[in-house]
Amino acid sequence: MTDHTSNRGRWSGLSTRAIHLGYDPASEQGALTPPVFMTSTYAFETAEDGAALFRGEKEGYIYGRTKNPTQSVLEARIADLEGAEAGLAVASGMAAISATLWTLLSAGDLVVIDHTLYGNSYALFTRGLTRFGIRVEVADFTDPDDLARALALRPALVHFETPANPNLRVIDIAAVSAQAHAAGALVMVDNTFATPVLQRPIEHGADLVVHSATKFLGGHGDLIAGVVVGAKAIIDRIRGHGLRYLTGATIAPLTAFLLLRGLKTLELRVERHSASAAAIAALLADHPAVRRVDYPGLPGSPGHDIARRQMSGFGGLVSCELDGGLEAGIRFMNRLVLATRAVSLGDAETLVQHPASMTHATYSAEERARHGIGDGLIRLSIGLENLPDIREDILQALDAVTQTRGAVKSPLQEVRP
Known part of the structure; x- marks a missing residue:
């Protein structure tokens, strides 16, 4: 060698x-x-x-x-x-x-x-x-x-x-x-x-x-x-x-x-992840079901100016807080068809997870609240699928959250369509 x-x-x-x-x-x-x-x-x-x-x-x-x-x-x-x-x-x-x-x-x-x-x-x-x-x-x-x-x-x-x-x-x-x-x-x-x-x-x-x-x-x-x-x-x-x-x-x-x-293939993949994530962040920012979007590439977002100084792009991860908390988060996740409910990131597949019940369950509820990890926070790792397909899946899940907001029935009782 x-x-x-x-x-x-x-x-x-x-x-x-x-x-x-x-x-x-x-x-x-x-x-x-x-x-x-x-x-x-x-x-x-x-x-x-x-x-x-x-x-x-x-x-x-x-x-x-x-x-x-x-x-x-x-x-x-x-x-x-x-x-x-x-x-x-x-x-x-x-x-x-x-x-x-x-x-x-x-x-x-x-x-x-x-x-x-x-x-x-x-x-x-x-x-x-x-x-x-x-x-x-x-x-x-x-x-x-x-x-x-x-x-x-x-x-x-x-x-x-x-x-x-x-x-x-x-x-x-x-x-x-x-x-x-x-x-x-x-x-x-x-x-x-x-x-x-x-x-x-x-x-x-x-x-x-x-x-x-x-x-x-x-x-x-x-x-x-x-x-x-x-x-x-x-x-x-x-x-x-x-x-x-x-x-x-x-x-x-x-x-x-x-x-x-x-x-x-790292450079090629990261460029594709980042381009698609930027488009999804913009989609989330414009949707009424979303209370807040966290993505360093969004102008006006916290840390955007620092990210521009120390990063050459903004990555393939997007997080958002859904209006409606825990139930809205679960409803959104259960409506996804193309995206996969999983806790990893950086894969070819789009992966979506709910930090409060998954990756950050080791935090107490008080710690999560103090650190900005709300019950309705969703983290999306945007994959390498074609962007129109990712957009369609996320949009229909967001629309379902908006249409059923305020419903009495808990999304925990629903079965994925």
């Missing part, structure tokens, strides 16, 4: 690098696609050779839990796309976050998080870390004064998502990074929603970037994986500690292969 940093810097195009970087077919008997190395361990030429690998004096492979040649090509490509020195691929997005936290934090350390995170991330920080003596402070990262209050406590690390799950709040990466660094903290950004096609947080001052690679990076709903990228010294520590013995969350070689395949 070739040197996985080869070709770095030779090409400027994102898709070109996603397709070619870090692999030379000549190194593998002309195989156009990087092979899947289905092996758990690796042979050493001599005892001295093995000892040098264990001491870290030479690069190579020892055991499949920490590194595999297929995985190495993937890590080189995603790190390059994000503008990072190095990357680590693991078994899930939650594994990427947890392996990083267990590596970098110790009992007594403080972490500051934004108040709106993916539900399981929020649970990891507020219910998981705190069991082991790590303190967690929640702040509103869109409020400089509240962020300053939290940073005055001198955290070791700050973590946030932008756009955030599920209501697409936009956070100023450069401003938060500058404040956090002044307080001596590392900055970790979850870039799952934007992908490196639209946003590269390291260019705006972040130290680490994590992804649920299950989503847009994979793009086909057929794998679970995560990645973390950043400075090589930090990534090496996470591989050697957070992955090797703290979590053991190894990515399977075949999953790494599928992710490499997904990266080849």
Whole structure:
């Protein structure tokens, strides 16, 4: 297998690098696609050779839990796309976050998080870390004064998502990074929603970037994986500690292969997702069943100006609050025919979910209300279907909500037509 940093810097195009970087077919008997190395361990030429690998004096492979040649090509490509020195691929997005936290934090350390995170991330920080003596402070990262209050406590690390799950709040990466660094903290950004096609947080001052690679990076709903990228010294520590013995969350070689395949079409897919999502956001904004639309690309929406500065497009996620709360949300979801009721995102299929009862059920009702996650909030991951078909399905479901508003019968009693 070739040197996985080869070709770095030779090409400027994102898709070109996603397709070619870090692999030379000549190194593998002309195989156009990087092979899947289905092996758990690796042979050493001599005892001295093995000892040098264990001491870290030479690069190579020892055991499949920490590194595999297929995985190495993937890590080189995603790190390059994000503008990072190095990357680590693991078994899930939650594994990427947890392996990083267990590596970098110790009992007594403080972490500051934004108040709106993916539900399981929020649970990891507020219910998981705190069991082991790590303190967690929640702040509103869109409020400089509240962020300053939290940073005055001198955290070791700050973590946030932008756009955030599920209501697409936009956070100023450069401003938060500058404040956090002044307080001596590392900055970790979850870039799952934007992908490196639209946003590269390291260019705006972040130290680490994590992804649920299950989503847009994979793009086909057929794998679970995560990645973390950043400075090589930090990534090496996470591989050697957070992955090797703290979590053991190894990515399977075949999953790494599928992710490499997904990266080849990432730019094309994200462009299509984004164009369709912008059209659906406009449709939602004009419909009487919708109380509020959250989409960074809508002029006048909160965070729109920041998004224009740090993003080259606005992504494939749209959320909206339906007038009528829980019943309206359930009625809308049950009327969908083309779109699929499911909790993931970034797939070829349009996926719709209800955060209050699904991804953010780990929040209390009070926390959801405080963080802008209403009972009628719907999150739509706009897929790659033809836009007229997506529009027709969403419009008929919205019309059904409007026509039946105020009806006594609960939509929970209805059966999908």
